[in-house]
Amino acid sequence: MGIITLLTDFGTKDPYVGIMKGVVLGLNPNAAIVDLTHQIAPGDITQAAHVMGESYSFFPPATIHVAVVDPGVGTNRKPILVKSRNHFFVGPDNGLFWPIIKANDEVLVIHLTNRKFFLPHISPTFHGRDIFAPVAGHLSLGTDPLIMGKRLENPISIPDTTPTRKGDTLFGWAVRIDHFGNIITNIRREDLVRFLGGRQMVIRVEKESIEGVMETYADGAEGKLLALFGSTDHLEFAVNSGRADRLLNLDEAHGLPVVAVDRVEPSQKT
Amino acid sequence: MGIITLLTDFGTKDPYVGIMKGVVLGLNPNAAIVDLTHQIAPGDITQAAHVMGESYSFFPPATIHVAVVDPGVGTNRKPILVKSRNHFFVGPDNGLFWPIIKANDEVLVIHLTNRKFFLPHISPTFHGRDIFAPVAGHLSLGTDPLIMGKRLENPISIPDTTPTRKGDTLFGWAVRIDHFGNIITNIRREDLVRFLGGRQMVIRVEKESIEGVMETYADGAEGKLLALFGSTDHLEFAVNSGRADRLLNLDEAHGLPVVAVDRVEPSQKT
């Protein structure tokens, strides 16, 4: 057995993802390989980190998550393996795994240096095939991460991706637009509840402001922007029977907006 | 073992489908999971029902078909399990499985109420992950559907999707445009043959009329609309080395046309 997930910015037009699977199956024909997504915006490490963060914990312990969003492929950026309490992560040391490393106490980061676990020939343009897929294949067979390289003390970090507070306002931002046009933010339910401390909220995004959150998409008035906690308990904007991205005229290529939540006393609400 | 298919309107940009697979594999690491499609038009239950109808019977007995086109997620619409003689179906009670329920005598419909077979926390926006995936995982391990909930006597229906006859004309409609631009109708070969009773046919769609059907795409004149029975024995329009949707200026977002078949005596043909 052995479950391996793949998250890349490769798209699905080229055979690149299939080739990585061929390399894995050549080492472990019983691996179960799952595509998380191959449509990360090219080179967008932050988006990749967000998608990994909302996905990995739904997989069983010992799952190996391979993430290849790797604009520095072939340069001196390091190939790494991250072992948290329950999961393995394999990919480039470019910040993609930083939120996972930061959030886990017992994390082990290995700089993959032992070429015995790579393909014999390493192309400078496709480490997904030549390094990360074979490492995942070997890991899935039970190889000890410690013999695959040496501990890395200072993996690359990315800027903090959690909301900040200024007085009675919590500032977060939109991180992703999903297939349905829902806009997903980095504001978690538990952080918002703590911030509110029992008070009520007004949520502001672009020129819209919304009082409170709905339970389901269908609770909103048709055609009007609503807020709710999405499936990973992050604040999310949606439109019942419509698309929030269209209503707000947003797309990922042009950048995503700041989201502000004001905590207010009931009397303050207009 | 255990074969599980997935049909959704989730697209493939987000990790939602991969996450559902993680939940299934966490319960049954040996499940074989097959994507039918994730590109149903958002919320289009009728299209989902058509695609399921043309697909499921090519899978072996005991396959579990999970379909999540679920505009009412989180409302009081019911999660259900349908057992036909040879297959299982899991998804929302919104009409998606109605054609299968209607066409099978020995069908069992279960309202999924036993939370033991769901994830511990149910998000109101992602029952695919929290209800349907774990139910499919448990089913694939041999769990008896009868302990997963209680019989449902009146599942939601959708309008009849079979052609109607008026005198010497059979009226059906286009249900789907495929990747090649072929236009697939709801008119089945056997129903058409019975209707014709040995007479000949003139097929009308938009401003085109076609006498008779071809055997293969390559039989048509290049650039001209042709009709044939497609791979599921439904009447289909195509263009040899071209696209029928372009020739007829059709796309799914703007609705698909009625298709009329007139039965004529040989002498009547112009």
Next chain:
Amino acid sequence: MGIITLLTDFGTKDPYVGIMKGVVLGLNPNAAIVDLTHQIAPGDITQAAHVMGESYSFFPPATIHVAVVDPGVGTNRKPILVKSRNHFFVGPDNGLFWPIIKANDEVLVIHLTNRKFFLPHISPTFHGRDIFAPVAGHLSLGTDPLIMGKRLENPISIPDTTPTRKGDTLFGWAVRIDHFGNIITNIRREDLVRFLGGRQMVIRVEKESIEGVMETYADGAEGKLLALFGSTDHLEFAVNSGRADRLLNLDEAHGLPVVAVDRVEPSQKT
């Protein structure tokens, strides 16, 4: 076990690929099925042959590669099975497998005629489901190719796809644009090195000319066209943090350009 790859022009909107997998799993529930791509341009046999050529060797011995780019489906073109030393290939006899047949000495080509290994009913529009998938399923169970049909001596060929030399210039062409906008040519590193014989090179494509090749994408100046050997050791054009297809204003639908490599003495370079 048994690994089966799929390469088609079916897209992923329709359930056609999933249905083929259902047929395979009905015969061999333990088959591991890998998608190479389903986004070959409709009917583009040459492109399919290129993608197959860069992919198959990364799969383990005995992998079965099913390729269905089949504009002549249902006509008298033959269904075939090709056995090279290490791999099986299954699909239509239309030239798709010609480069593999030509490059292998010990190749066996079988015209698939034994209907015992097909589905009982053969639709003239979907041999992928009715012939190629079940043949792959049977092959993966160890069925001898020789009982599946009879040897075919003259499979269909496609024009030679290797570069040609004229004096001090090697002429190749672009064969594919990948997801990142990189332009992949048919010029292999080893052929180019032999042609150069130690001299230097000037590479011409459209109105651009480039002296020499880089090692990695990140070596290029931002926004400028660069050349390198891609992951399958073919000459490739790219732009660091950009897209070569946009810089050269190319897209596959409008045809891809000739690429010329001049060998020059060091003094000749400006």
